Amino acid sequence: MTDSKYFTTTKKGEIFELKSELNSDKKERKREAVKKTIANMTVGKDVSALFPDVINCIQTDNLELKKLVYLYLMNYAKSQPDMAIMAVNTFVKDCEDPNPLIRALAVRTMGCIRVDKITEYLCEPLRKCLKDEDPYVRKTAAVSVAKLHDINSGLVEEQGFLDSLKELLGDSNPMVVANAVAALSEINESSPTGQPIIEMNTATINKLLTALNECTEWGQVFILDSLSNYNPSDDREAKSICERITPRLAHANAAVVLSAVKVLMKYMEMMGQDSDSVTNLSKKLSPPLVTLLSSEPEVQYVALRNINLIIQKRPEILKHEMKVFFVKYNDPIYIKLEKLDIMIRLTSQANIAQVLSELKEYATEVDVDFVRKSVRAIGRCAIKVEQSAERCVSTLLDLIQTKVNYVVQEAIVVIKDIFRKYPNKYESIIATLCENLDTLDEPEARASMIWIIGEYAERIDNADELLESFLDNFHDENSQVQLQLLTAIVKLFLKRPTDTQELVQQVLSLATQDSENPDLRDRGFIYWRLLSTDPAAAKDVVLAEKPLIAEETDLLEPTLLDELICHISSLASVYHKPPTAFVEGKVGLKKILPTRTDGDTDSEGNAQVIPEPGSLIGDLLSMDIGGGPTSSAVPAAAPIPDLLGGGLDQLLGGPVPEAGGAPASSGGGNVNNLLGDIFGMGGSTHTGYIPPKQVWLTAAKGKGLEISGSWSRRNNVINMEMTISNKALSAMQGFAIQLNKNSFGVSPSQPLNIPLLNANQTLDVTLPMTTTGPVQKMDPLTNIQVAIKNSVDVFYFACIAPLHIYFTEDGNMEKKTFLATWKDIPATNELQYTIDNVECTADGISTKMAQNNAFTVAKRTLEGQDMIYQSIKLSNGIWALIELKLQPGNPAVQLSFKSRVTDIAQAVFQVYDAILHN
Secondary structure (H helix, E strand, O other), X not given: OOHHHHHOOOOOOHHHHHHHHHOOOOHHHHHHHHHHHHHHHHOOOOOHHHHHHHHHOOOOOOHHHHHHHHHHHHHHOOOOHHHHHHHHHHHHHHOOOOOHHHHHHHHHHHHHOOOHHHHHHHHHHHHHHHOOOOHHHHHHHHHHHHHHHHHOHHHHHHOOHHHHHHHHOOOOOHHHXXXXXXXXXXXHHOOOOOOOOOOOOHHHHHHHHHHHOOOOHHHHHHHHHHHHOOOOOOHHHHHHHHHHHHHHHHOOOHHHHHHHHHXXXXXXXOOOXXXXXXXXXXXXXXXXXXXXXXXXXXXXXXXXXXXXXXXXXXXXXXXXXXXXXXXXOOOOHHHHHHHHHHHHHHOOOOXXXXXXXXXXXXXXXXXXHHHHHHHHHHHHHHHHOHHHHHHHHHHHHHHHHOOOHHHHHHHHHHHHHHHHHOOOOOHHHHHHHHOOHHHOOOHHHHHHHHHHHHHOHHHOOOHHHHHHHHHOOHHHOOHHHHHHHHHHHHHHHHHOOOOOHHHHHHHHHHHHOOOOOHHHHHHHHHXXXXXXXXXXXXXXXXXXXXXXXXXXXXXXXXXXXXXXHOOOOOHHHHHOOOHHHOXXXXXXXXXXXXXXXXXXXXXXXXXOOOEOOOOOHHHHHOOOOOOOOOOOOOOOOOOOOOOOOOHHHHHHOOOOOOOOOOOOOOOOOOHHHHHHHHOOOOOOOOEOOOOOOEEEEOOOOOOOEEEEEEEEEEOOEEEEEEEEEEOXXXXXXXXXXXXXXXXXXXXXXXXXXOOEEOOOOEEEEEEEEEOOOOEOOOOOOOEEEEEEEOOOOEEEEEEEOOHHHHEOOOOOEOHHHHHHHHHHOOHHHEEEEEXXXXXXXXXXXXXXXXXXXXXXXXXXXXXOEEEEEEEEEEOOOOEXXXXXXXXXXXXXXXXXXXXXXXXXXXHHHHHHHHHHOO
């Protein structure tokens, strides 16, 4: 008879009956009672009242009964800690039982009882089991150490269990080694110091590699994960380890295969890019990854998400395997979409014909989401492989002729991108697109079509009628469509001013007076001001040549990709997010790929980054990022009228134009001056953050002379701002100042000009500085020692000059150079800092820091987090790279710092903290 009888409906008074049965003298009745108790516990009934009676049954030779009692004990020990102490003697006794199964059972249960009162009694039995003669007991004890560390980490370290675990790494039994590795990895992950508890070395690695061939598949996963955290000393050691790991690629378990791939991907980074070893490993990695795609759909999906990361890092691994990613008719939708993404990444001139043929077939499927992504994929192929663009456009036109609504809309969105990539090449199809205008009902498609009409208005005879048709329901449109429509009509007006004046006035009125959308209102006001003040500037801004779009817009950022490669075969590689994004609490050390040691990186002294200056005004005002320059200019004979006759100028507090429409300001022709005027920035000096003044020299120490001061950078000149007071009874004169050698060579560029300072008189003095003086490293780095002399005496004091006064105006690094430099700087030079209670948006942070010459190179939103990347150049030529992470609703900002000179890190953190809290 099965044990299902124990789960039948319970009756009243059963607890009392169980109590009497548990105290029965007959072993059989006692065992039956314990089984019934466990059954009740399993279905959720509270049987904690039977705790002392069940514990009395622990003294038995019957292994089955002992297992049941231990199971009960694990469940209720936390609610009955005082009673649980009764079982300690049994644990101690069972740990010395001749039967290894009982010894292992005792030590496993000890690790599962999370009661502080008991843990200290369990140390001695655990220590004996770690040195037990039976490997089954030792491997169980190794896992118990990790569990005990989770309960009381201090106790584990005091009792020397970590050393015992490290000794088990050299055990003769491979499963003991695997469990010891798993336990140490678990302890490492929860390390409060952030430092690895076990330092891997060549001897340890060899022991692990020896055990790798003999342990179970999950033991292999633990060992491979541990190997992935090891950084070989050189490429020779990396090659040796790779050779011994490569056979794991043929394992039947997908987890083992992906763990092996992770280790190989990491170690390949240490080898020269053109080395034979990398080529051979790339060839070996391809078959196991392809084999994973023959598994069930769930495993396929995990494999595809990991492959997506791998080919972003090393596309050559699967460049000849395009066919395995072709979609099958019975694939689930999540597999189809992932395969489609990988197909685009692997597309090249060699296989484009094959890929296009497949994509055209997919576009006729019945699944709407899949069809949409297929149409977009055709557009991405055109952008990625220039030689195929014409064929892709032809395919898209064929799809438009099908008149299937969602296909037409997706096709128009991707054709807009093709126009942006290849300006003045495929515009002959615009007429066909305009025929489908009435069928568009999705915001993105409508916005794309409006952009096309506005960008190529000179080629479309009835462009004004087409755009006017959108104005009828302007306020019902999506904000994306409204913004695009506003820009498109302004473009049309600048190209054909004579017959579109009424249309542009109508859209500007709708955008500025009737709209509640601040983005739309702001853009409307800027256009209106430009058009009414300086039409030539408006033309330069709105019709400016725009940058071409990138080939791959959805690639992961290199630093994130490197981190995710280190997390292959984990959830992070499926989510494409770092563990910190979805795991609460501590998630262990940040994993990053090692840098190659083949000497191809610049030395610190030769590192040079060239900034790329350039105005972004055109992009800021015409946020639709169009294609190339328009081919037709505004006719000279058609003057553009002043639309408002000064109305907007008066509204914004600007000068009123004269009757002829010319602006009163003589500088109206300069678009930079104009925008500065709009935002109230005209004529102001560039001043960064100035800390509050502090008393540098007290009157007591200065014999009546008191000096308070601060440091500033105004118009890119460092200034020593001082308030000098004479609190003595007589006048002071003959002032002079001198600075000692310091870290940045700061010295006065002119003498201190104070002819006379009368009694009780106070003067504010600004003394400009240069950074060409003698240099000597100070502690702290920003310390400045000052000597000031007057007719009374010479006085000495020290002050701190905040690091941001050394940030120079030429520190704006070009985006590609930033990414290359970040990757080039060793991971050991990356430091992290948290700035709490920051009440500032990403844009606000960028603005604040830009005022202090910390320039935003790029901004992006990643999985709900705002990421800001900034570059800083100090007056002595040292560069610092900054990554800021902001989580919506979280006032804490995570700051990551990288530089070849880490001595400046603390000073950088301090100024960021001060500026963002100012």
